Amino acid sequence: MSISRIVFSVVSILFGMFGFWRDTVADSKKVTLSAVITVKNQSDRDVVGYIHRLSMPVEAGLQQSLKEVRYEYPEKIVYKKHKKGDSKYLELKLDIPAGDTIKRKVHFDLLLTSYDYTTIPRGREPYPASMYLQSAKYIESNAIAIRELSLEIQNTFADEDARLRAAFLLPQAIIDYKIQPTKGALAGLESREGDCTEYAALFVALARSMGYPARVTSEFLFTKRKQFKQPNHHAAEVYMNGRWLPVDPNLAQESRFGYGFGRGKVSKITLTRDFTWVWSNLWPKNFRGHVDKAKVTIEWSLQ
Numbered sequence: 001m002s003i004s005r006i007v008f009s010v011v012s013i014l015f016g017m018f019g020f021w022r023d024t025v026a027d028s029k030k031v032t033l034s035a036v037i038t039v040k041n042q043s044d045r046d047v048v049g050y051i052h053r054l055s056m057p058v059e060a061g062l063q064q065s066l067k068e069v070r071y072e073y074p075e076k077i078v079y080k081k082h083k084k085g086d087s088k089y090l091e092l093k094l095d096i097p098a099g100d101t102i103k104r105k106v107h108f109d110l111l112l113t114s115y116d117y118t119t120i121p122r123g124r125e126p127y128p129a130s131m132y133l134q135s136a137k138y139i140e141s142n143a144i145a146i147r148e149l150s151l152e153i154q155n156t157f158a159d160e161d162a163r164l165r166a167a168f169l170l171p172q173a174i175i176d177y178k179i180q181p182t183k184g185a186l187a188g189l190e191s192r193e194g195d196c197t198e199y200a201a202l203f204v205a206l207a208r209s210m211g212y213p214a215r216v217t218s219e220f221l222f223t224k225r226k227q228f229k230q231p232n233h234h235a236a237e238v239y240m241n242g243r244w245l246p247v248d249p250n251l252a253q254e255s256r257f258g259y260g261f262g263r264g265k266v267s268k269i270t271l272t273r274d275f276t277w278v279w280s281n282l283w284p285k286n287f288r289g290h291v292d293k294a295k296v297t298i299e300w301s302l303q
Contacts, residue, residue: 043293085273117262123243132213138184141208150209167206196250213239
């Protein structure tokens, strides 16, 4: 399918979707996201000063606010900022005796809120850093194929809202859903296959190519599922109208989820942005030759 025909199909969808969300009612929900950190020391050496880092849910946004972090153990939590993604992580220092297993639970209390960008005033968030306009791994906004597509959108639509809506709908018109390892925007465009990651990455790449700051989000999507090894969904955010606006080009295809362009309900938690790590660790120097005799697992759950 040519670029012009793809954009034309998006125009048809765009003009047919108005009014879809008219019955949306504001809602809120208190939830607790818990992480259980398990460190097994199966060696004959004590581990002194093991450092564990865990990403925290995004503190504030249209869809959620982090109210409290609860940790009921003697170690002190240190809070630090991720280098990218405008989010934070916490850091713990633990001692694990030889042959012992240590478990630590961290609870994040959140308030989730439904949202509809057409009903809220212009935001006052500062203009984002230049990194959200740049090409990156999985977000190849400078690739020729993506630049051609973004130029066609700009030539077809005159205003910001319509251009970003078109970029939001294009992955739905182009990509056939297929669960796969992360491949990114360009691979999704070229193969016409991908899952929520490629939907989100292609939207972000198109937005950046048109000069609109955007980023991918890693999220917990909970409908029936309440237990997780890691975030199970990717969506996106775009800077528009003075604020970061959540968009979900993948879930928008099924109205039962209640997510779309700047509109959403209360069944997702955003953990990180721009493919930032979920957790990491650092072993003390005198144990690094024995890491194969240790095991670290993280289990997430929703209450």
